[in-house]
Amino acid sequence: LIATSASATSAPKTTDKAIADAYSRLQVKNASRNLITEIARDMVTKAEILTRINDARVEGVTEANKATARRMLAKNMSIEDIVEITTLSQADVLELQKEMSKN
Numbered sequence: 001l002i003a004t005s006a007s008a009t010s011a012p013k014t015t016d017k018a019i020a021d022a023y024s025r026l027q028v029k030n031a032s033r034n035l036i037t038e039i040a041r042d043m044v045t046k047a048e049i050l051t052r053i054n055d056a057r058v059e060g061v062t063e064a065n066k067a068t069a070r071r072m073l074a075k076n077m078s079i080e081d082i083v084e085i086t087t088l089s090q091a092d093v094l095e096l097q098k099e100m101s102k103n
Helices: 017-074 079-086 090-102
Strands: none
Touching: 017 079, 017 090, 079 090
16 A cells, blocks of 8 residues: 555545645655656756757858858968868868769
8 A cells, every 4th residue: 555655646534634644745755756757857958058059059150151161262372271161070171072073
């Protein structure tokens, strides 16, 4: 009875104050456990959302830098200047240059 009472929604009818109090404490303990579980789930969800937002932001900045690098390559600017200005790696800029030369 006590083992299942933690998940019971209401205490059994009793006139014994000690038993009623024990059931009440079990219900609070179960409610606290459920609340903690719900809060933890919300925290994970918020963390996932923030991670996805940050990933999207980084991806957007990288794509913008690549677009800038392509324009700079089209104007025959030096690889060194493009790397310095866009903060892309030299390998990334050379890869963009290679892609552009194929087109």
